Amino acid sequence: MKYKEINNLTIKEINSKIFEELGILKKLKFSHAISPIDNPLRIKNTRRMIARLYTALKFKSDNKTNIQVNSNSK
Numbered sequence: 001m002k003y004k005e006i007n008n009l010t011i012k013e014i015n016s017k018i019f020e021e022l023g024i025l026k027k028l029k030f031s032h033a034i035s036p037i038d039n040p041l042r043i044k045n046t047r048r049m050i051a052r053l054y055t056a057l058k059f060k061s062d063n064k065t066n067i068q069v070n071s072n073s074k
Contacts, residue, residue: 001017001049003052003056006053007056009056011057011060011061011064014053014060015057017053018050018053018054018057021046021049021050022050024046025046025047028043028046029043
């Protein structure tokens with residue numbers, strides 16, 4: 001998923017995607033601990049995706065707060 005696609009998601013969709021990716025990461029780490037997985041870079045890519053989602057969530061929640069503060073100050 002590219003960053004442009006993440007920006008088009010709503011806050012609820014981002015939260016659900018984070019939850020989904022965290023589950024995938026947990027399964028990957030567990031599988032890798034038992035026996036090496038075919039592509040260990042999937043763990044790295046999943047962690048990066050989670051970071052992108054958290055960044056987008058933070059940006060959207062900050063913008064929502066700024067819009068509310070700015071509309072109250074006028």
